[in-house]
Amino acid sequence: MLHYINTDIVFQEFPDEVTLAINVSGCPCHCPGCHSQFLWADRGHDLTTEALSALIHEAKDTITCVGFMGGDGDPAEVDRLAEHVRQNHEGLKVGWYTGRTAISPLIDQQRFDYIKVGPYLRHLGALDSPRTNQRMYRRCPDGSFEDITSRFWKHQVGTNL
Template identity: 50%
Template structure:
């Protein structure tokens, strides 16, 4: 799996300073995708060592979000598990273009998971008509649940508080 670039972002995961890692090789081919270049097989290998370097270069982050990786969810899960074990202070997110969570993903390795392809007439996460959903993974005792927090992106929500 390869990544093309990274960005420090403040809106992908609520209340987090997130290192967003843009992963190439996306198989989703969503019409109107704002990052269609990520469908190409380009970039540098995303290994555990590369993750360590990115963390060291971006002190102050509170979360890491894998932006893509739908071609190899098993490897995304391995990287998330690595982060959970070695950097328990960081929240872990995954932005997927899939409709359903792949069985290779263990939700216990994540704090946030976004599901859904981009559909232009439904808009992105900040559009109340979006088909995309952002979930906070909630762990209580022996159960894991998904709390839909997509509403946090709607502009009216921010204006009313």
């Protein structure tokens, strides 16, 4: 079972979305320079479908997306929770941030509207850097995924980047 430490309403994790970000604990990645080391230990509240629905209900008038921030220790459970959102909370989009370098074969990608992959590597920067190793994918209407990473890059005034 997955656990979560806290939640927040965020505006930048997934483009054009107001996201209920759920910080999932028990991260096995332990990326050097991680800004969320508090998520390494497997602790917090049980992330059951009932708890997930309660969190969504509390924020339902504000959010357009549910984002699972982590869950790399049990991607099949993240997939199950994404399916729950799809089946029980019509109209909400679903995003997942995994610190792994590849999308787990244990998930059905069609349950997600956004998938961000890649560990944070300080020397390469985060999504806002053209040097980043991280990638943000958005599901297209035909079910394929497009890489929209460059949308996050900070553009310098006076350049054509």
